Amino acid sequence: MTVADGRSFIEEGAPAHDFFVVTGGRVKLFTLLPDGRRQITGFAEGGDFLGLAASTSYAFGAEALGGATLCRFPHAGMQRLTERFPSLEHRLREEASRELALMQARMTLLGRKTARERVATFLMERCSHLERTDPSQPIELDLPMPRTDIADYLGLTIETVSRILSAFKKEKLISIRSITHITLLMPERISTIAEGME
Amino acid sequence: MTVADGRSFIEEGAPAHDFFVVTGGRVKLFTLLPDGRRQITGFAEGGDFLGLAASTSYAFGAEALGGATLCRFPHAGMQRLTERFPSLEHRLREEASRELALMQARMTLLGRKTARERVATFLMERCSHLERTDPSQPIELDLPMPRTDIADYLGLTIETVSRILSAFKKEKLISIRSITHITLLMPERISTIAEGME
DNA sequence: TACCAGACTTGATTCAGGTCAAGGTGATGG
DNA sequence: CCATCACCTTGACCTGAATCAAGTCTGGTA
Numbered sequence: 001m002t003v004a005d006g007r008s009f010i011e012e013g014a015p016a017h018d019f020f021v022v023t024g025g026r027v028k029l030f031t032l033l034p035d036g037r038r039q040i041t042g043f044a045e046g047g048d049f050l051g052l053a054a055s056t057s058y059a060f061g062a063e064a065l066g067g068a069t070l071c072r073f074p075h076a077g078m079q080r081l082t083e084r085f086p087s088l089e090h091r092l093r094e095e096a097s098r099e100l101a102l103m104q105a106r107m108t109l110l111g112r113k114t115a116r117e118r119v120a121t122f123l124m125e126r127c128s129h130l131e132r133t134d135p136s137q138p139i140e141l142d143l144p145m146p147r148t149d150i151a152d153y154l155g156l157t158i159e160t161v162s163r164i165l166s167a168f169k170k171e172k173l174i175s176i177r178s179i180t181h182i183t184l185l186m187p188e189r190i191s192t193i194a195e196g197m198e
Numbered sequence: 199m200t201v202a203d204g205r206s207f208i209e210e211g212a213p214a215h216d217f218f219v220v221t222g223g224r225v226k227l228f229t230l231l232p233d234g235r236r237q238i239t240g241f242a243e244g245g246d247f248l249g250l251a252a253s254t255s256y257a258f259g260a261e262a263l264g265g266a267t268l269c270r271f272p273h274a275g276m277q278r279l280t281e282r283f284p285s286l287e288h289r290l291r292e293e294a295s296r297e298l299a300l301m302q303a304r305m306t307l308l309g310r311k312t313a314r315e316r317v318a319t320f321l322m323e324r325c326s327h328l329e330r331t332d333p334s335q336p337i338e339l340d341l342p343m344p345r346t347d348i349a350d351y352l353g354l355t356i357e358t359v360s361r362i363l364s365a366f367k368k369e370k371l372i373s374i375r376s377i378t379h380i381t382l383l384m385p386e387r388i389s390t391i392a393e394g395m396e
Numbered sequence: 397t398a399c400c401a402g403a404c405t406t407g408a409t410t411c412a413g414g415t416c417a418a419g420g421t422g423a424t425g426g
Numbered sequence: 427c428c429a430t431c432a433c434c435t436t437g438a439c440c441t442g443a444a445t446c447a448a449g450t451c452t453g454g455t456a
Contacts (some may be wrong), residue, residue, distance in 0.1 A: 053298035
């Protein structure tokens with residue numbers, strides 16, 4: 001199943017018939033308020049599960065971010081699978097647990113961190129998607145999502161995100177090679193900011 | 199297992215050996231930043247599971263709220279149980295899914311709602327713990343947690359929570375019989391505010 | 397090479413909610 | 427019956443981030 005850039009494939013509140021696994025590209029998950037305010041609850045990429053947070057109807061909408069490929073599993077089929085392979089059920093629970101722990105961290109971010117701390121946390125999160133690197137060396141990052149999405153993920157406005165990235169640049173903590181391509185010059189400092197210790 | 203009021207029984211970051219089920223009383227779950235800022239990620243009461251968001255170490259701390267009784271299940275024992283009763287594993291996953299959906303709503307609250315909307319949402323959440331009632335009739339609520347906890351749950355300060363409850367009172371949306379005992383005079387109006395539609 | 401549209405940045409100003417600082421309240425114990 | 431203490435409310439003021447309003451950059455098109 002292929003989804004074009006910006007195309008929505010899960011409607012918030014719609015009856016939930018399927019699980020999805022992201023096989024390629026990227027996806028954003030979000031919830032909306034009636035007046036259009038949006039909270040992006042997560043980004044998913046290759047290997048991530050989608051739809052664990054769905055009982056009878058989806059608790060979130062989902063949209064491709066620059067084109068994505070997915071594997072769709074109807075709930076009924078999943079049920080048959082879990083009956084034959086009980087370890088799958090265990091795997092799904094593990095996945096849900098991992099996700100829960102991530103969400104708790106994100107709640108702390110949204111409820112208690114300053115804008116600076118949020119952006120720093122976001123940058124460090126992006127790092128953790130990379131293969132391990134020496135934390136004292138510069139790290140090159142790709143930010144495939146537009147500023148609007150970063151803002152809606154961090155509970156900020158795009159102006160604030162932009163301003164803080166500019167401030168980090170001025171402080172020589174990062175360099176901005178292009179809109180999507182950022183280098184962390186002092187990953188450890190950024191990590192310190194992210195944890196609220198400065 | 200009995201825990202006295204205010205007593206902490208899960209240390210954030212400690213190695214996770216056990217699951218818990220709340221059998222009586224109430225419990226608050228939270229994460230801390232190094233400087234003491236606190237985000238309460240949830241309240242749990244009779245029947246709720248604790249520790250789903252734990253892989254090798256706990257992602258949160260937990261503390262009794264006015265005395266609580268718990269049932270402790272070592273992970274090893276759980277594993278034996280799930281092997282004998284595969285449906286338990288399914289049950290746990292369902293529980294985790296339910297929790298995930300709740301957390302997404304809470305992320306929207308923390309990232310995108312105003313203080314008024316947050317407090318209104320909190321009041322409506324408390325309602326949903328009650329047995330069904332006519333939404334056009336006044337609803338009596340008990341708020342067993344201190345204002346500090348409400349504030350840390352909503353990502354606000356206690357002053358703001360207090361001010362907004364006072365404002366709701368002045369607007370005749372609620373009446374405050376005592377610190378812990380509140381009556382929603384116009385549940386539907388409060389629900390409207392909670393959803394950000396006013 | 398110049399034009400255009402959409403996305404991003406930057407600046408000026410405003411405001412919701414935080415901070416600081418008094419009071420009030422009500423449960424407990426002497 | 428009063429003192430005490432912990433918690434809550436209220437008021438005055440401040441500030442971090444939002445809002446409003448121009449610019450600026452980039453990549454695609456002709």
